[in-house]
Amino acid sequence: MKVMKKMWIVLGLFPALAGAIVDGSQWIYLGVTPAGSGNGYAGVTSDERSSYLFLNPAAPAYVQRLNLSLQVGISPWQSLVNGSFSMPIPTGVLSVGGKLLNGPESLGGVNGFFVGFSKAIDRYLSFGFDGYMMVHGAGSNQMDIAVGGDIGAIVRLRKSFAPFDKGIGFKDNVVGITLKGLGKPAQVLADTPVPAIGIRGGISGTWMxxxxxxxxxxTxxxxDVWPFQVYGIGYTTFSIVDHLYLRGGLVLGNNGLGWFGNGVNFYTLGASFAYKINEVPFEVFYSYNPVTLNNTSSAMHMAGVQVAFGYIDEKPPVVDFKVASSDLVDGVYYFSPNYDGNKDVVELAVNIKDESLVxxxxxxxxxxxNEVVRSFRSEEERDIGLDFVRFWKKLWAKKAAVPVPEKIVWDGTSDKGTLVPEGKYFVVMTARDEINNQGTSSTNALVLDVTAPSGSIALYxxxxxxxxDGNKDVLKLDQQVSSSDRWRAELRNASxxxxxxxxxxxNIPSSLTWDGTDAKGQLLSDGVYDYLLYGEDLAGNKTILSAKGIVLTTQKQSLFVNLDKQSFSALKGQTVSFQPMVSERQGIEKWSAEIGNDLGEVVYRWEGKADLPTNFTWDGKDEQKKVVKDGPYTFKMKVVYESGHMPExxxxxxxxxxxxxxxxEFDPPLFSPDNDGENDTLYIHLLTEDPQNVKQWEMVILDPDKKPFKIFKGEGNPAPTIRWDGRSDNGELVESAQDYTVRLTVEDTVGNTLTTNAGVIPVDILVEQxxxxxxxxxxxxxxxxxxxxxxSAKMPILDRLAQILKKYSAYEIEVHGHTDNIGSEQRNLxxxxxxAQAVKDYxxxxxxxxxxxTTKGFGFQYPVADNATEEGRRKNRRVEFILIKK
Incomplete structure (x- = not known):
C-alpha cells in the first residue's frame, strides 16, 4: 500500500508541474529543427546535419562542404524561424546559427545567436561545443540576456546486430549526449528561465x-534541472529510394512538453523530399506539430529546407604505383632476394593524388x-583510448591524411616471413579517401628469381x-651457357x-678462337693469361666461369709460371701450387726457384738439375717450418739451358x-613488430671487410632458448641493409620483452672463418591484434x-608494460596466468x-x-608450445594481457 501511495504522489506531481513554465515556451526547451520536428523533436544523435546544432553541438562534425538550413513555423498564436550554416575548416567544422520565437503575449519573444565548433576525433567519436547569446523580451520594459554554451558528443557504436547486409536487424547504432544551458539564463519570467540547464541523451539505429x-x-x-522538467522521445523514419522520408514521433513529459492538455501535444508527423540538381543536394521538409493553448487545440505547421553548396569529391584517388626502376623487360621487373646487395628488393614508388584526404x-x-602472399597497409588505427591530453591534441589538430610512404619495398617474403617460391607475382595498390572513394593502381608484374646463370668452359x-708456323697459332675454347642471360668475357694478363x-x-657463341692479338689487332706479349666469363640474369643473379693459365709464347726455350690460386691460408692447411711451363723440356741444364716477400727476404727455395718438376707446392712456411707473416709473396724461377739461354x-x-x-648495427634500438606503425621493421646494417673478399656469410638470429630463429645468408659481401619483419623462418613472431642474440659467421675466399656473437636485438612489448x-x-x-x-630482475619489463597499458586507457585488462604441466592440475590452477594477481598488484x-x-588462472589448459621440451615449457610459463574495449 505504501508503494502504491508513492506512485500516486509521483503521478500527481506531473499535472502540478505542467503549468510551471509559460505556455508557448515549450518550443524553446524541446528544440526545433527541420528534420527533428517530424520526429518528436529528436536529433541529439545525428552527426551529419548542420541544423541539429541547436540540439547537439557535435552534430555537424561530418559536414564536408558548406551546409545551409532554414526553418519557418506558424501557428495561430506563434511563429518561429531558425537558420544555420556549417562549413569545414582545417581543424574541424565551424557552425553559426540563429533562432527566433514570437508569441504568445504571455511569453513575448525569444531570439538567440549561436557559434559552434565540432570535430570528428576518430571514426567513432564526435565532439562539439558552442557559445550562445539569447535575448528574452516580454512586455514593453522586460528584457534579459542569456550567455552560455553547450557541450555535446556523439559516439558511433562498433557493434551491429544485423545478421545480413539487407533485412531486419540493428546497425549504424549511434549514442548522443548534450550538456546544455551551461551559463547564465535569461529570466524575465520567474518560472521560465531561458534556456534550460540540463542534460539530453539518446540512442538511434537502423532496424530495417x-x-x-x-x-x-x-529514443x-x-x-532539465532549471526549470525542472523531464520528457522522453521515441521516433521512426522510413526512407523510400533515398528520396522520400516519412517521419513520426512521440514525446511525453511534464510542463506541457508532450502532454494531453495545454502545451505541445504528444505526437508529431513529418515528411521530406531529397534530391540533387547539378551536384547541389537539397532537402525540403514539412512537419505537423499539434499544440494546445488556453484549452484551444491547433497546430504549428513547420517547413524547412537544407542545401549544400560547393564541390564534394566523388572522384576516386589517382594511384600512381609502379616499380621505381627503368630496368624492366617487357613491362616485368626481375629481382633476386639473396642479400647480395644487387636487386635484393623491389621498390615501388607511390604517388597518390586526391582532392580529399587519403x-x-x-x-x-x-x-x-591469384593468392595473396604479402600485403602492406596504412598504419593500423588502434583505438588506444583518450586521456585528456590526447583528446585535447586531437580536438585542435588539423585534419590530416593517413601517412603515405614514398615507396613500398618488398624483399620477397610472405606475410609469414618466409621467402616465397620463385615465379611471377603481381602487385596492386588501392587507396580510399575520406569521402569513401576508392582508387586502384595498374598492376605491376614481378619475377622473383634466385637461381644464378649456369655454364661451362672447355680448353683444347x-x-x-x-x-x-701453322702449329698452335690460335687458342680454341668451347663455352656452353644459358642463352637467356647476359654474358661478358675478358682476357686478363698476369697483372x-x-x-x-x-x-x-x-647469340652467345658456343666456341671462341683467339689469335693472341688485342682489340687493335696487335700481337700481345708472351705471358700467362686468364679467360673470365661473367654471367648475369635479369634478376641480378651472377656467376663467374674461368679458364686460367693460358700461355702465349712466340719464343723458343721460354718459361712461364702458372699458379692454382691467387691467395691461400696456411692456417687452414692450404697450399699453393706453382706450375712452370717451358716451351722445351729438352736441353735443360739446371733450374732454381725461390719465394720471397716484398722486403727482398727469401723464405723458401728449390733448385735442381735437368729434370724440371711439373709443380712446386708451398705451404706458407719458411725453411724452419714456421708460418710466415700475412702478405704478398713472389715466386721466382730461372731455367738454364745447355745453349746458354736462361729464361726467367x-x-x-x-x-x-x-x-x-x-x-x-641496427635500428630502431627497440624493435616492436606488432603492426602499429611504430618500429615495425628492423634495419640491420652489416658491413664485412677482408683483403681477399668474402666468400659467404650467415647471420643467425637466436631465440631466447639460443636456438636458430631466423637465418639470413648469402654469397659475397652482404647487402648494406637487411630488413627484418620480426618473423622466424617458420613464420613465428618474436616474443615480447625478449632479447635475440645475433650469431654471425663470415668466411673469406681462402677459408678463414669468423664465428662470433655480433650483438643482441631487444624486442619491445608487443601489442598484437x-x-x-x-x-x-x-x-x-x-x-x-x-x-x-x-x-626483481624482471621488474623493468613490468615498468615498461605499465607505460604501454596507460596508453591503452580505453581498455579493460584481463590478466591471464599460465603454467607448464609440471605438477598437479589443481596446483597449477x-x-x-x-x-596473475601478483602482476596485477605490481x-x-x-x-x-x-x-x-581482472585476473584469471588457467594452469596448463592452454599451452602455446609442446610441454615435452624445456623450450616449450618456458613458452608456456607466461602471463597474457587481454585488452577489452570498455
Whole structure:
C-alpha cells in the first residue's frame, strides 16, 4: 500500500508541474529543427546535419562542404524561424546559427545567436561545443540576456546486430549526449528561465534495410534541472529510394512538453523530399506539430529546407604505383632476394593524388594462382583510448591524411616471413579517401628469381704460339651457357689488366678462337693469361666461369709460371701450387726457384738439375717450418739451358691467415613488430671487410632458448641493409620483452672463418591484434620457483608494460596466468591465478587502476608450445594481457 501511495504522489506531481513554465515556451526547451520536428523533436544523435546544432553541438562534425538550413513555423498564436550554416575548416567544422520565437503575449519573444565548433576525433567519436547569446523580451520594459554554451558528443557504436547486409536487424547504432544551458539564463519570467540547464541523451539505429526501403528508430531522454522538467522521445523514419522520408514521433513529459492538455501535444508527423540538381543536394521538409493553448487545440505547421553548396569529391584517388626502376623487360621487373646487395628488393614508388584526404591504402601481392602472399597497409588505427591530453591534441589538430610512404619495398617474403617460391607475382595498390572513394593502381608484374646463370668452359690446349708456323697459332675454347642471360668475357694478363673483352646480349657463341692479338689487332706479349666469363640474369643473379693459365709464347726455350690460386691460408692447411711451363723440356741444364716477400727476404727455395718438376707446392712456411707473416709473396724461377739461354719468370701469391672483420648495427634500438606503425621493421646494417673478399656469410638470429630463429645468408659481401619483419623462418613472431642474440659467421675466399656473437636485438612489448582483440603475451616475467613472488630482475619489463597499458586507457585488462604441466592440475590452477594477481598488484603500484584489471588462472589448459621440451615449457610459463574495449 505504501508503494502504491508513492506512485500516486509521483503521478500527481506531473499535472502540478505542467503549468510551471509559460505556455508557448515549450518550443524553446524541446528544440526545433527541420528534420527533428517530424520526429518528436529528436536529433541529439545525428552527426551529419548542420541544423541539429541547436540540439547537439557535435552534430555537424561530418559536414564536408558548406551546409545551409532554414526553418519557418506558424501557428495561430506563434511563429518561429531558425537558420544555420556549417562549413569545414582545417581543424574541424565551424557552425553559426540563429533562432527566433514570437508569441504568445504571455511569453513575448525569444531570439538567440549561436557559434559552434565540432570535430570528428576518430571514426567513432564526435565532439562539439558552442557559445550562445539569447535575448528574452516580454512586455514593453522586460528584457534579459542569456550567455552560455553547450557541450555535446556523439559516439558511433562498433557493434551491429544485423545478421545480413539487407533485412531486419540493428546497425549504424549511434549514442548522443548534450550538456546544455551551461551559463547564465535569461529570466524575465520567474518560472521560465531561458534556456534550460540540463542534460539530453539518446540512442538511434537502423532496424530495417532492404536497399530501396529503410527504417531508422531512436529514443531520447531529457532532464532539465532549471526549470525542472523531464520528457522522453521515441521516433521512426522510413526512407523510400533515398528520396522520400516519412517521419513520426512521440514525446511525453511534464510542463506541457508532450502532454494531453495545454502545451505541445504528444505526437508529431513529418515528411521530406531529397534530391540533387547539378551536384547541389537539397532537402525540403514539412512537419505537423499539434499544440494546445488556453484549452484551444491547433497546430504549428513547420517547413524547412537544407542545401549544400560547393564541390564534394566523388572522384576516386589517382594511384600512381609502379616499380621505381627503368630496368624492366617487357613491362616485368626481375629481382633476386639473396642479400647480395644487387636487386635484393623491389621498390615501388607511390604517388597518390586526391582532392580529399587519403584515409586508407593497401598493397596486395598475388602469385600466379591469384593468392595473396604479402600485403602492406596504412598504419593500423588502434583505438588506444583518450586521456585528456590526447583528446585535447586531437580536438585542435588539423585534419590530416593517413601517412603515405614514398615507396613500398618488398624483399620477397610472405606475410609469414618466409621467402616465397620463385615465379611471377603481381602487385596492386588501392587507396580510399575520406569521402569513401576508392582508387586502384595498374598492376605491376614481378619475377622473383634466385637461381644464378649456369655454364661451362672447355680448353683444347692451354699453350699456343701465334708465330705463323701453322702449329698452335690460335687458342680454341668451347663455352656452353644459358642463352637467356647476359654474358661478358675478358682476357686478363698476369697483372690483371683487361687486354681483350666481349659482350653478348644474345647469340652467345658456343666456341671462341683467339689469335693472341688485342682489340687493335696487335700481337700481345708472351705471358700467362686468364679467360673470365661473367654471367648475369635479369634478376641480378651472377656467376663467374674461368679458364686460367693460358700461355702465349712466340719464343723458343721460354718459361712461364702458372699458379692454382691467387691467395691461400696456411692456417687452414692450404697450399699453393706453382706450375712452370717451358716451351722445351729438352736441353735443360739446371733450374732454381725461390719465394720471397716484398722486403727482398727469401723464405723458401728449390733448385735442381735437368729434370724440371711439373709443380712446386708451398705451404706458407719458411725453411724452419714456421708460418710466415700475412702478405704478398713472389715466386721466382730461372731455367738454364745447355745453349746458354736462361729464361726467367715469376708469379705473385697472397698469404692470408686473418679472418674477415665486420661491423654490426641496427635500428630502431627497440624493435616492436606488432603492426602499429611504430618500429615495425628492423634495419640491420652489416658491413664485412677482408683483403681477399668474402666468400659467404650467415647471420643467425637466436631465440631466447639460443636456438636458430631466423637465418639470413648469402654469397659475397652482404647487402648494406637487411630488413627484418620480426618473423622466424617458420613464420613465428618474436616474443615480447625478449632479447635475440645475433650469431654471425663470415668466411673469406681462402677459408678463414669468423664465428662470433655480433650483438643482441631487444624486442619491445608487443601489442598484437587478434580475433579476440588486443593481446600482450610475455614469457619473460620470472617468479620464484613454485611461488608467485616476482623476481626483481624482471621488474623493468613490468615498468615498461605499465607505460604501454596507460596508453591503452580505453581498455579493460584481463590478466591471464599460465603454467607448464609440471605438477598437479589443481596446483597449477592456483599458482597461475596467484601469479596473475601478483602482476596485477605490481601494476597497480605503477599507476594502473585496479578497477581496470581482472585476473584469471588457467594452469596448463592452454599451452602455446609442446610441454615435452624445456623450450616449450618456458613458452608456456607466461602471463597474457587481454585488452577489452570498455
Amino acid at each position: 534495410d532492404y536497399g530501396w526501403l529503410k527504417a531508422q528508430t531512436g 531520447e531522454l531529457n532532464l 584515409q586508407k591504402w593497401e598493397v596486395k601481392i598475388y602469385n600466379e594462382n 690446349d692451354r699453350i699456343f704460339s701465334p708465330d705463323g 690483371g689488366d683487361v687486354v681483350l673483352s666481349w659482350t653478348w646480349q644474345t 719468370a715469376e708469379s705473385r701469391v697472397i698469404l692470408d691467415n686473418t679472418p674477415p672483420a665486420f661491423t654490426f 587478434t580475433e579476440l582483440g588486443l593481446r600482450i603475451r610475455i614469457n619473460s616475467i620470472e617468479f620464484e620457483f613454485g611461488k608467485a613472488n616476482l623476481r 592456483e599458482l597461475s591465478l596467484q601469479r 601494476l597497480v603500484k605503477k599507476g594502473i587502476p585496479a578497477r581496470r584489471m
